[in-house]
Amino acid sequence: MxxxxxxxxxxxxxxxxxxxxxxxxxxxxxxxxxxxxxxxxxxxxxxxxxxxxxxxxxxxxxxxxxxxxxxxxxxxxxxxxxxxxxxxxxxxxxxxxxxxxxxxxxxxxxxxxxxxxxxxxxxxxxxxxxxxxxxxxxxxxxxxxxxxxxxxxxxxxxxxAVDPEVAHAWRRVEGSRGQVRVESLAAEVGWSRKRLWARFRSQIGLTPKRAARLVRFDHAAHRLAAGHSAGSVAVESGYADQSHLHRDVMAFTGATPTAVSAAPWLAVDDVAWAVRGRASSGL
Known part of the structure; x- marks a missing residue:
């Protein structure tokens, strides 16, 4: 923390x-x-x-x-x-x-x-x-x-188990750090955008688009906590600009990127959640 x-x-x-x-x-x-x-x-x-x-x-x-x-x-x-x-x-x-x-x-x-x-x-x-x-x-x-x-x-x-198509979509969302389009995911699994949206939301708990935003935010939050500037984090995390990063961080946490970089919840991540054991690695 x-x-x-x-x-x-x-x-x-x-x-x-x-x-x-x-x-x-x-x-x-x-x-x-x-x-x-x-x-x-x-x-x-x-x-x-x-x-x-x-x-x-x-x-x-x-x-x-x-x-x-x-x-x-x-x-x-x-x-x-x-x-x-x-x-x-x-x-x-x-x-x-x-x-x-x-x-x-x-x-x-x-x-x-x-x-x-x-x-x-x-x-x-x-x-x-x-x-x-x-x-x-x-x-x-x-x-x-x-x-x-x-x-x-x-x-x-x-x-x-979740549908194989949903599992694949989640792996792609995570593997791309949230930088993948829903249309591309639907094409990859052979589903319509509407069907992927509905099945993903019912089994994962979020829509594919919001899941992608969450994964991208998580990557950005950990980079901020590691001491990187908001400007550099915005670029490497796929945000349009620093203002875009600011809006997304505020939407998820109600706090600024500066406040999130000092969030107590992130302080022990490198100890408690080592990369080899991160749950978000999926299946």
Missing amino acids: RRAGGPREAAARWDISTPARPGRLPGIAMAGFRDLSTAPLDLPVIPYPAVTVAVDLGDGLIVDDVHGRQQRGGVVFGLVPDGVRVRGRNIDCLQIRLSPVLAHAVLGASLESGGEMVALDALWGRDAARTHERLRAAASWPERFAIAEAALARAHEAGR
Whole structure:
């Protein structure tokens, strides 16, 4: 989490654990967070091209959405969690990022944009409660990662995969860093633009165009957080100009590129979400 008094100070707040090796299912990234600070936490969640599952392993995590709803315990939020904030104190939690292609099968549904978040037990029922209990009782992070991976694998096996055409379209959107036209995607999969739009939205949770904007924004946000100027980021990320970048960043976060470059949520990305484990790598 980035720059309260600077990125190092913000990141130092967290003891972060990650799996020692990639898991069996591609498109999943996991990290464990233990709060080393006694100060209260209150962070906005920056949109990211993955569905996020947060499992509270203590009693300190609170997640609020733009509608004033509050979740504790286990929560899932979608690709563009408008107005979602993470609050609490002495937080101990497991966070899982799922490629939206994988998430459709694992969760049994897609989460629409607009700040939607749901309790994990609303999706997994009793299995969620049992898995949560085992995670809280586990003695180590490797054990927790193994429990979570096994639960995700079971859900994936029982779930329904997205259409191959939708999976291909997502891979192209991500691989191009959001710089691909919907017409080109439709032609590649042999569908009409209208059919691709409808199927992609129902299974991924966003339209292809908005998904492309999100992937492009994510690349730009991480470049900004790495210290690159807004002008250079706009050029390399495919924006028409710096004003275009500014408008897109404001649309996704309600903040300026300068503010996003210092966003606490981005400060630990290089530690918690190493490139080899980024959930947005898809399937």
